[in-house]
Amino acid sequence: MFKPIDTAMLLHIYTSSSLVPPLTTLKHLLLFMLGFASLYAQSRMKIIDSTTAKPIPAAVVSDGVTHRTAGSGGVADISAFDTGKPLVVSAPGYRTKMVLLSNNSKNLPDENKGDIRESEENESGKSQSNESTGNKKQEDKNIFAGDTVVIFLAPLSEELDEILVSGEKPISTSVYNKEIELSEMPWGGNLGLPELIKEHFSLNLKEYGGAGALKQISFRGLSAENSLVLFNGIRVNDIRTGGFDLSGVNIVDLSYAGFSSAISKEGSISAGGVLSLGTRPVKENGAYLTLKTDNAGLISFAGSGRLREGGFSLSVSGERSWSSNKFDYEFNGQVLQRSNSHFNRSFLSLTAGQAWAAFSLDFYTNYSLFNSGIPGFVVSNNTSSSQAVNRTEGSLSILRLKGSPADNTGLEISAAYNYQQIDLDDPNLAWYKGNGNDRSGLNSISLNFSADHSLYGVKLTGGYGLELGSLNDIKTVLSNQRRETSVERTVHRFILKGEKEFEAVRIGFSSLTLNAGLNYDIFSQKGIGSREENLISWSAGVATTPNFYKNLSLKGNYFRGARVPSYNEYYYSSLFTVGNLKPEVSSGFEVGFVIQKPVIFVEAVNFTYYRLNTEEKIIWVPSIIGLQVPRNVAKTRSVGFEASVEVALPVPGLKAEAAYFYSEAVNISPFGTADGSHEKQLIYSPKQRVVSSLSWESERLSIRIDHRFTGESFYTSDNDPKYRIAPNNVFDLHLAGNFKIGAVTELLSLSFFNIFNENYKIIQSYPMPLRSIVFSITTKI
Structure with a gap:
């Protein structure tokens, strides 16, 4: 007989190397090698x-x-157990697994004969069905050989973050709904969040x-104040400007x-869409x-350290x-350089999390x-710089507990503190006609x-949110010598959401x-x-798949959103305080479809038609002294469509x-008989945009x-x-290797960036750079 192979030692040597393949490959290799070994009843696990x-110690x-x-x-000694x-x-920090070893377990398992019977259960002993945990992964299977059985446990924190707290995946009726994993982007440190938003969500950025x-x-066509931004579920829109x-x-x-x-999966409603950003527990140590550097003088150092031990995860990141x-730009046929556009940034963050059987706690x-x-502004030359300097110092902290206290029940509690200190020095008194500075918190x-x-x-x-915010030592344009210099805001927010999926075969739909x-x-x-306001926003949607073509999904939403004017709109100038501004209210609908793999090489086709009406639109209009001030003087209408296609070309790794x-x-609301804006396009709102990409990825390039x-x-x-x-093509x-x-x-x-030196602007008087080159090198351990 052959001498039994030391399976534990083999696994230790193999998984300790830097050449670990995917888990499925590991399993197949082990099965192949262990198939030549003599087989005994298992005494080790x-x-x-x-x-x-x-390996998982302890x-x-x-x-x-x-x-x-x-x-x-x-490795644990299981010789004393009745297998x-x-x-x-x-x-x-791991899902508990129950394994029943059959009496003939000394033979290599034949998955068709059912030599292994197992079920997943949480630490309270309640089994979870495949409906809630999803199909079992290949790496979850157990391996028997010689005197050792190999058991794979799945981390809890990863699972809890991928599903809703109740253990169910969200049902989305939003026609435009997409999420990307930033940790899997192949472009190193060259792309920031604005670039990724443009490339992957095709959103228009000002x-x-x-x-x-x-x-x-x-x-x-809506302003930035109408787009809601969430970070780990917390609203982070700036209450000064309303945007982000x-x-x-x-x-x-x-x-x-x-x-x-x-509507977002959290139930937040916004006519201008919801951008969700966040962190997840790290999956491995490293x-x-x-x-990073560029041709405009940038030097950047960024780093991160990550630790994962069972259900505990820790990540520390920083950048300087x-x-x-x-940067170069073109004005009146001349190539000039932007002045007083220098910047420096320091950033440090910590993310920690702990997962248990039914709950997880994370801190950021x-x-x-x-x-x-x-x-x-750049009006006629580059000497118009105000020489003003802005300094912003801030901190954001979020503590969140989520989990499932009972079957079919989820719970999430979070608390956040946000602090910002803004210092603006204005030596030429271009912004403030007073002491030339602003220190607000x-x-x-x-x-x-x-x-x-x-x-x-x-x-x-169902949800409840409380937001308490205060701004202190506030200054305003033209006069920063005002008697009252602080404002306090309180928002009580109630959220309700209901979802129901039906089997609708009898009426021609599979779902x-x-x-x-x-x-x-x-x-x-x-x-x-x-001020006091009561605001109501709502959304109602439907999504369905017809029986005759299950690659087709039809979606539709009817919604209403409202927003309170920002601080800048209320109190932009002490000379023109417009405290009677009313909230903007937008309502409309969107309908569309998604077709998955309609023909060969085409991965998906998306189409959306929308119509959006806004009342009490806040428009900045000229005053008698030339200063623009905000007024509720407009009704606007946005009508349009969005179409996209994803193609996997017949070359490995090539897609478009x-x-x-x-x-x-x-x-759609004229200001008077002499007003020329009726039925005219809103400012900075292009009628047409095209976003396209061609990419090729291999293991190394x-x-x-x-x-x-x-x-x-x-x-x-x-x-x-x-x-x-003017219209522009950029x-x-x-390249990454x-x-x-x-x-x-x-x-x-x-x-x-801008490889053909396109001379363009998005906002008047703020030219965009001509060709720029960014290089970065990242070392991962």
């Missing part, structure tokens, strides 16, 4: 992490009476010129980004360091970058410091509670899903003016994507070409051709 293939094997604990190599009885394998400048979402600056987010800190029209940012905190020049506390329960097939979600949501906000403000957007966003066409827009409401922003090229040296992976990235 090797417990392995199903995501990392690493795992416990029990038959309900006797307990055995695995050593540092993940004819169920054995429970558990470890902190950009105020170059790196470090303001970048905000504009969705379907994408350039202020550190990309190394994020795990995912998602965008939904109408560290990386990225060095600075640049003179003297960051600190950021951003200094930048304010380049001012923001403090905001958020408390959220939500619970969901499935009853008779209906998933019900039918109904979705409805309601947001009710009680808003109050004290300080510089007192293209999207076309058409939008008529017009003013990635190449991507991006193209963006933006049609003409206007920066005056009467659409005077003299005040036209092409970017991204990686290689390994032992356990170290090196990733090199080279990006060419």
Whole structure:
């Protein structure tokens, strides 16, 4: 007889190397090698992490009476157990597994004969069906050979984050609904969040010129104030401006980004869409360091360290970058350099999490410091810089508990604190006609509670949120010497959402899903003016798949959203306090379809038609002294469609994507007989946009070409051709390659932005850079 193979030693040697293949390959290799061994009744058990293939020390094997604990190599002695009885394998932070070893387990398992019977259960002993846990992964199967059985356990934190707290995946009726894993992007450190938002969500961004400048979402002709931004479920829109600056987010800190029209999976409703950003528990230990530079003087160092032990995860990230940012632009046929556009940034964050059988707790905190020049307007030359400098210091902390306290029931509780200090020095008194500076502080506390329960097939979600915010030492344009200098806001928010999926075969559909949501906000403000508002937003949607063509999904939503004016709109100037501004209210519908794999090589085709009407639209109109002030003077209508296609070309790794957007966003309420804005396109709202890309990826190399066409827009409401922003075509090229040296992976990235030197603007007087080159090198351990 052959000598039994030491399976534990084999696994230790193999999984300790840097050449670990996917888990399925590992299993097949082990089965092949172990098939030549002599086979005995199992006396040892090797417990392995199903995501990392690493042993799990301190795992416990029990038959309900006797307990055995695995050593540092993940091996436990099971010789004392009756293998004819169920054995429970558990470890902190992992799903508990019950395994019943059959009497003939000394033979290699024949999956068709059912030699192995197992079920998944939580630590309270309640079994979970495949309906809630999904199909079993290949790596979850157990391996028998010689005197050792190998058991794979799945981490809890990964599972809890991929599903809703009740254990069910969200049902989406939003026509526009997409999420990307940022940790899987192949382009190294060259792309920031604004670039990824443009490339993967095809959203229109209002950009105020170059790196470090303001970048905000504009969705379907609505302003940035109408797009809601969530970070780990917490609303992070700036109460000063109402929008959210994408350039202020550190990309190394994020795990995912998602965008939904109408209603998000959390139940939040916004007519301008919902952008969800967040972190997830790290899956494995490691560290990386990225060095980045560009042809405008940028130098950036970013790094992260990650630890994973069972259900505990920890990640620490940081970045330090600075640049003179003297990028080239073209004005009146001359190539000039932008002045006073310098910036430097420091960023540090910590993410920690712990998962148990039915709950997980995670904590996130960051600190950021951003200094930048304010380049001012470019009207006739480059000497118009205000020489003003802005300094923003802030911190965001979020603590969140989520889990499933009972069958079909989910619970999530979160608390957040947001602090910002803004210092603006204005030596030339271009912004403030007083002492030339602004020192204002923001403090905001958020408390959220939500619970969901499935009853008779209906998933019900209810939530309550409290937001307390204050702005202190506030200054305003033209006069920063005002008597009242603070404002306090309180918002009580109630969220209800219901989802139901039907079997509708009798009426010609394989599935039918109904979705409805309601947001009710009680808003109050004290300080510089007192206000109280009650706002109602709602959404009702349907999604279905017909019997005759199951690759087709039909979706539709009817919705209403409301927003309170931002602080800047209320109190932009002490000379023109407009405390009587009313909230904007937008209502409309969207209908569309998605076809998966309609023909060969085509992965998906999407089409959406929408119509959106806004009342009490806040428009900035000229005053008698030339200063623009906000007024509720407009009704607007946005009508358009969005079409996209994804193609997998007949070359391994080669794919193409293209999207076309058409939008008529017009003013439908004339200001008077002499007003020329009636039925004219809203400012900075192009009618047509095209976004396309061609990419090829292999194991070691990635190449991507991006193209963006933006049609003409206007920066005056009467659409005077003299005040036209010309259409533009912009092409970017991204190259990335990686290689390994032992356990170290090196990733090199080279990006060419605006490779054909297109002279263009998105916002008047804020030119975009000509060709720019960014290079980065990332070392991963």
